[in-house]
Ligand code: BES
């Protein structure tokens with residue numbers, strides 16, 4: 001979709017649909033909505049007076065100007081209560097308006113930037129949020145359903161942000177550009193997750209990463225069996241053993257500054273399909289395990305955005321792609337594996353495979369002499385039980401890094417919630433034959449997993465995000481259609497941009 005910023009008055013704008021807004025409790029609209037109301041002979045005021053529209057966040061109503069202005073339709077969207085208004089509300093309002101515009105068949109929508117006027121938000125950030133909310137809400141994956149990809153559904157072609165104040169225009173342009181690059185990177189990640197696991201094999205995902213890297217100007221290296229063996233990644237190779245699809249370990253690097261800029265390494269779990277291995281999963285929900293590479297997809301998306309925004313940092317993305325399958329060659333419970341750091345692991349359960357491939361990836365991360373390492377992984381059902389679809393679990397050995405992630409979570413709406421890394425959780429992982437075992441039993445499954453990973457993080461500030469509940473939604477909500485959410489891309493991009501400031 002084309003995104004543009006235009007200086008002008010809403011009453012002069014030509015579009016299939018023109019979006020304006022209203023806070024709840026407002027009976028006399030001001031600003032752009034007020035000007036439009038006047039041009040429409042008080043139609044918006046009447047909506048409120050009749051009790052037909054209460055300005056609740058995300059509520060929409062369509063009006064037909066019948067020639068009073070050049071725009072063919074007006075969509076009024078509610079912004080909710082003014083004292084609860086924030087960037088997340090902007091994204092939600094923009095999403096609601098965009099979906100309504102698509103429903104009525106609009107191809108070309110113009111919108112005011114929610115919050116850039118009376119809302120009191122920074123104009124660039126508000127514009128970014130409007131574009132994000134719009135592009136994220138309209139995401140679709142029609143690849144394998146060409147017949148359903150009708151012209152109507154194909155949706156919007158152009159989004160115009162309309163601003164009266166000339167001096168705000170450059171700020172809005174900057175924000176809109178960032179919003180577009182970021183949202184497209186989220187959708188890039190969503191596409192990788194949506195792609196079925198027979199297509200999105202480790203080799204194919206490595207090819208996609210390579211193609212993307214070439215397109216946006218990232219260094220890209222792909223490690224396969226010979227390199228993984230000579231590096232000594234015996235834990236990752238153990239998990240990979242059962243699959244005919246050989247592991248592909250993607251290393252991406254963005255260099256946005258001189259030699260002395262900080263280095264941030266992002267590591268994502270890339271299990272292309274998790275059957276559970278010999279500890280085979282139950283049938284019902286297994287199909288969802290195509291999303292077990294959503295952490296890696298988020299890392300690729302974040303690196304894509306980091307390159308396009310040219311963030312002045314060195315950013316490394318590690319995405320180990322591995323399939324977890326049962327079979328004659330598969331690793332088994334009670335195997336002992338030795339990985340890159342030299343530590344030995346006793347396998348108790350082959351379904352606890354994510355932490356195993358991360359163990360070697362976290363070991364590998366050390367060679368970049370990072371200022372921070374953040375991993376993102378769909379690791380445990382326990383995380384879903386603990387927090388539901390409302391926050392990722394955050395663990396960190398560094399308060400500063402944890403605080404940065406918490407702040408990025410607040411600003412993006414990609415919430416994180418910190419949990420403890422107490423040494424007491426180590427007990428459960430003691431093995432009789434190896435240095436550590438890969439599961440800690442029934443209790444505290446969430447923190448013991450983080451504790452397992454900690455064994456492989458030597459000498460750097462580290463944070464772990466368990467995002468099992470965050471990467472997929474079974475029903476559409478706000479700016480997430482049903483399916484992959486792309487969680488993590490915006491969180492990471494915000495982390496990096498704040499770091500660079
Ligand atoms: N990929 C799963 C976790 C998961 C479950 C993610 C549901 C998203 C939705 C992970 O590899 C796994 O199987 N975890 C096990 C660990 C257990 C065997 C210790 C779990 O949480 O049940």
Ligand code: MN
Nearest residue numbers: 274351352353
């Ligand atoms: Mn598993």
Ligand code: ZN
Nearest residue numbers: 271274292354
């Ligand atoms: Zn898994």
